[in-house]
Every structure is written in structure tokens, then in C-alpha cells.
Amino acid sequence: MIKLQKIHRNFQVGDQIVHALDDINLEIAQGEYVSVMGPSGSGKSTLLNLIGMLDHPSSGEYYLNDKNVTELGEVEEAQIRNKNIGFVFQAFHLVPRLSAAENIELPLMLAGIEPSIRDAKVSLALESLNLTERARHKPEQLSGGQRQRVAIARATITEPAVLLADEPTGNLDQKSGHDVMDILEALNQRGITLIMVTHDQSLGDRSARSIKMIDGRIESDNLNKIDHATVS
Amino acid sequence: MLQSRDVITFAWQALKGYRTRTILMLIAMSIGVASVLVLTSLGEGARRYVRGEFASLGTNLIIVIPGRSETSGAGLSNMMGVTPRDLTLADANALTRHPKVKQIAPLNIGGAEISWQNRKREVTVMGTSRELLSIRHWSLSRGKFLPDSDWERASPVCVIGKKIRDEIFSAHNALGQWVRIGDNRCRIIGILSSEGQSIGINVDEVVIIPVASAQALFNTPSLFRIFIEAKTRKSIPKVIQFSKDTIKARHQGEEDITVVTQDAVLATFDNILSVLTYALGGIAGISLAVAGILIMNVMLVAVSQRTAEIGLLKALGASHKGIIILILTEAMLLSAIGGIIGLAIGQLGAWGIRYAVPELPAYPPIWAAVLSFSVAIITGAIFCLLPARKASKLDPVLALAKR
Ligand SMILES: Nc1ncnc2c1ncn2[C@@H]1O[C@H](COP(=O)(O)OP(=O)(O)O)[C@@H](O)[C@H]1O
Numbered sequence A: 001m002i003k004l005q006k007i008h009r010n011f012q013v014g015d016q017i018v019h020a021l022d023d024i025n026l027e028i029a030q031g032e033y034v035s036v037m038g039p040s041g042s043g044k045s046t047l048l049n050l051i052g053m054l055d056h057p058s059s060g061e062y063y064l065n066d067k068n069v070t071e072l073g074e075v076e077e078a079q080i081r082n083k084n085i086g087f088v089f090q091a092f093h094l095v096p097r098l099s100a101a102e103n104i105e106l107p108l109m110l111a112g113i114e115p116s117i118r119d120a121k122v123s124l125a126l127e128s129l130n131l132t133e134r135a136r137h138k139p140e141q142l143s144g145g146q147r148q149r150v151a152i153a154r155a156t157i158t159e160p161a162v163l164l165a166d167e168p169t170g171n172l173d174q175k176s177g178h179d180v181m182d183i184l185e186a187l188n189q190r191g192i193t194l195i196m197v198t199h200d201q202s203l204g205d206r207s208a209r210s211i212k213m214i215d216g217r218i219e220s221d222n223l224n225k226i227d228h229a230t231v232s
Numbered sequence B: 001m002l003q004s005r006d007v008i009t010f011a012w013q014a015l016k017g018y019r020t021r022t023i024l025m026l027i028a029m030s031i032g033v034a035s036v037l038v039l040t041s042l043g044e045g046a047r048r049y050v051r052g053e054f055a056s057l058g059t060n061l062i063i064v065i066p067g068r069s070e071t072s073g074a075g076l077s078n079m080m081g082v083t084p085r086d087l088t089l090a091d092a093n094a095l096t097r098h099p100k101v102k103q104i105a106p107l108n109i110g111g112a113e114i115s116w117q118n119r120k121r122e123v124t125v126m127g128t129s130r131e132l133l134s135i136r137h138w139s140l141s142r143g144k145f146l147p148d149s150d151w152e153r154a155s156p157v158c159v160i161g162k163k164i165r166d167e168i169f170s171a172h173n174a175l176g177q178w179v180r181i182g183d184n185r186c187r188i189i190g191i192l193s194s195e196g197q198s199i200g201i202n203v204d205e206v207v208i209i210p211v212a213s214a215q216a217l218f219n220t221p222s223l224f225r226i227f228i229e230a231k232t233r234k235s236i237p238k239v240i241q242f243s244k245d246t247i248k249a250r251h252q253g254e255e256d257i258t259v260v261t262q263d264a265v266l267a268t269f270d271n272i273l274s275v276l277t278y279a280l281g282g283i284a285g286i287s288l289a290v291a292g293i294l295i296m297n298v299m300l301v302a303v304s305q306r307t308a309e310i311g312l313l314k315a316l317g318a319s320h321k322g323i324i325i326l327i328l329t330e331a332m333l334l335s336a337i338g339g340i341i342g343l344a345i346g347q348l349g350a351w352g353i354r355y356a357v358p359e360l361p362a363y364p365p366i367w368a369a370v371l372s373f374s375v376a377i378i379t380g381a382i383f384c385l386l387p388a389r390k391a392s393k394l395d396p397v398l399a400l401a402k403r
């Protein structure tokens, strides 16, 4: 469903050009669980942002569901982000003045969905992530793990096909990190395509497929033969 | 697409979320709107005050005075041996025959002694008709004014000023008493309310009798003035011309009268004070613009403070237009609330002025309220276009990379 062809992404820094992505060719099928690893500055976030259509390639083609989305208008891009892609960030990025429920509701609000439908979806999401008691709490009143669960609920509230997670456990302690991983993997088992950037080798090993990046290139792309039970 | 109710809720939550910023901007905006209201209410109050003073002299009032005024050829007629003819009741009657003349009152004036029992004093006696009361906007504190009878008919009734009543009758009831004025006797049928000075005559110290009675008392057929009330302000020039023509025709082709009107003076004052009101409004409007610039700056800061949030909204599927709508709504909501508070403060301020200076009817004109409120919202929107556009152009990757 995701197909990147000869993708380059260059940044001009001073009078130098940084090749954040250097000739990336990549195909990811619906429902895959892919981890992206590699040293800092190797282009992992840039790749994820590109797939999430927050960023544009300097050259190359991006096909989403067999449709070339490289040069769509910003309104269409915004719609695709809203309906087909969910983001989970290391820094959670919750709106501080909004309650947990209101944060989760945001993508539905932006899509202009009726409040009654929104409320139903949000309470379901809260329930499935064990956040019902926290619905009215502001982010500052939540623990890190709870915040990331709110962020996951928000990322999945529009039932997107792809979930992009950039170091989702980077700001969490080990216990809540594992909880978050379990939730993400459960979502993947129910069919969502999960692409996760991580530093942590043990987390990277849990995925069915792991991509290793170095200097903007894909260094290796392996299928892991792993039994989840032994790892967790 | 975003629903407007959600947009307003979102903006409202943002305003609540950044309380200090919101309160500061509300203060700026409301001061702007309030100062427009207060300053224009001052100007408008001055205008109304002057207008009221003139109105107390009589609206659409034309005064006919016997004799040509010096500036326009009286010398010539004197040289030619023409003495001005008297203005008579017949002249006054002739002047009623114009469709734009609402009413006419002849006036005869002289001094006489009034006496009752053993009290007496000198008074100004005005001989006139029933119409004078409404032409001069006078009112009675007790009794009735002169009867509505033929001008040519004398009748032994009189209306007295308040001071005369107090001095002659003190604790006694004046109404219905017979008094002696000069050689005539008359019955008091009314007492005027205190009106103070009115074109050089102290209303409190006059005795008013029917014009025919006054003619008999002073033994002269000539009138001192004829007061004409035109139906509308616009018809005043026509009535003036009609008066001159009529009198000229009746006086063997001699235009031996002077016609004056208070309206020209009033119009000038009115214009000056209207301009003053606009000027005050404009000056106060500057503070609205300042408030607008303030809002722009604060919104710019708000946008940079909230880059992460804006980047997030983009990641969650907000388009450029959506971001602009969200930011603009926030600014407009802010200026609308500020505007409403400003309107309230402005009305309160105008009330304060009226309370402190009761003579000044300092009511803010409606145009000032409507204009300042809409200017508040429009400046809010215009000055926020820049920050909103800036927000919409924000690179979401960079915005989200910031912590
Ligand atoms: N907006 C940008 N401007 C300039 N350089 C950038 C920008 N974004 C990323 N880079 C550079 O691109 C490279 C890849 O960055 P990134 O994808 O964030 O790496 P990673 O997520 O693997 O740590 C780095 O060298 C980084 O400095």
C-alpha cells in the first residue's frame, strides 16, 4: 500500500546540502509491522514524515494505495492525513488546555463530523485504552503512559490504515513503554499498518520487519522470525 | 469541513487557556471602544445641549420687527422722508395666510404697574395671543393661558410670571384674583412656570394679557414683534420671503420690516458640534487601531508560542484554510467580547458624565456604537490575518520537532 520510489530529501543548511534521504526505495504492505532503526541523524524521522505527508521529497515518487500522492494539493494532503494516517510522537503533542477526551476528538472535529457521532467514538476509544476515568483530565494531570495512550487514541480515532510512531516510548519509563508497545502491537494485529521508529534494539526486534538506516540510506531490510511471547 | 460551532468552541477554549493574554487584549479593545463612546457622547451632548437651548427659544421661529435694519437701506428711506409704518394686527393676520405658517403670535409690550390689595410693583406687560405659549415653548405651572379668541377682542384676563405671583400674593392663592394693571382690571387665569431669561425678557417678571387689551392699555395699535412659527425648517426661507412680500404689499410697496431667524445660527452651531463629535470619535478611533495592532502582536506571539499545536493540527488533518479560520475566529471572538465590554463601559462612562453634569445630555450616538463595535471586529480580523497566514504556512515537521 505504501510505495516509495527513488526518494531523495535534501536540506540546505548554510551552504551545505544535507541528504537526509538518499535514494529510498521501499514497499510496505497493508497490515505490516515495520520498525525503523538507525543512528541519530540517519533520516528515520524524515522518512516517517514523508510517509505521513507532513514533508515532501526533493525528488522521487510516493504511491499510497497505488495512487501517486507526490504532488497533491495541500487540502487533499490534509484530508489524507486526517483519514488515512495516524501519528504518535515521542513528545505526545497533546493540546494542554484540552481534556483527554477533547484531544482525542480533535481529528473528528477537524473533519467536521457530527458531535453525537464523535462522542460515541471517543467514549469507545477511551474505554478500549482504559482511559474512561481520565476523560475529563487535562494532559498535565496525566502520567506519561496515559498521555501516550491518549495520543494513540487520537491517532486511531479516524480508523486510519497507517499508524506512524516516532520513538513512541522515548519519553516513557520501561513499564509504560511496554504498555504502549502492547497497545500498538494489538492495533497492528487488528490490521493497522504500523511503522515505528525506535532507538531500542529490543523493541526493534519485536517487529516482523525491521529496516536499518544509515546516512539517509536503507542499510538493511530484514524479516524477523520472532515469537512475541518470548520477548515480552 | 470544520463546523462553525466547533470553531467557536475551540477559539473560546484557547481564550480561556491563555487567560492573562486574553484579559490584556480585552482591556485594550474595550478601552478603544469605550473611549469612542465616551468622547462622542461628549460631543453629542454638547450638540444636544445647544440645540435644546435654541429650542427653548422656539423651533422654526421667525421674528418680524418693524423698521428696516440699518444695514440695508434704512438710511435711504429716512433720507427720502419715509417713516416706517406701524405693524398692526391686520398685518399679523395677513401673515397667517401661507400654507407653511404653523402659527403666529403678535406681541405688544410695555411697562405698567400691577396692584392687588395694597401691594404693587412695576411689571413688563406683554400683549399677545394664545399661540405665544407653544411658539416660545413656555409652560404653565397653574391655570390656563390666554383664551383662544379673536385677536381684536380685549378681555379682562391675565397670566402672570412666577416671581410676580410670589411677591404680590406670597401665601395667597393668586388664581382667580382680580388685579389692577394700569387703569384696567383683570382676573388672573394662569401662572407661568419659571423659564428664566428668554430673549432679554425675564419670564418670571411679566404679566401677559390679550393683545387687544394691551393695545388699549398702551393706547397704540402698533405691534412690537410678530412671532411666526414655520411648519418645517426647510420652509423658513419661503415664509420669510412671504412675510416680506406681504408686508411690502400692505405698506404701499415699502419693505419697512426686518425679519430675523434663529435657525441660521442654530444650523451653524449644529454643524460645528457635529464635526466636533466626528473628530472626537476619530481621535478615539485611534485607540481602536492601537488595540488592533496590539492584538496583532499578541496573536503573533501566540502563534509562535503555539507552533507545536499548529503543527499538530496540521498532522491531524487541518488544511491551511482550517488553520486560518481557527486563528481568525479566536481574534474576532476576542475583539467581539472586548467590543461588548467596551460598549458597556462606554455607556457607563456616558452615564457618569450625565450624572456629574446633568445639563449635558451626553448620550453616545448610535452610529458611534455601531461603528466602534464593527471597527473593533474588523481590526481584530485584519490585524490577525498576518499571524493567521503565518500559522497556516508553518512547516509542521519543524513545528512538531520543537519541544
Ligand atoms: N528541517 C531540517 N533542516 C535541515 N536539516 C534537517 C532538517 N530536518 C532534518 N535534517 C537533517 O536531516 C538528517 C536526518 O534527520 P532526521 O530524519 O531527523 O534523523 P533521525 O530521525 O534519524 O535522527 C539530519 O542530519 C538532520 O540534521
Ligand SMILES: [Mg+2]
Binding pocket: A044, A045, A046
Ligand atoms: Mg528522529
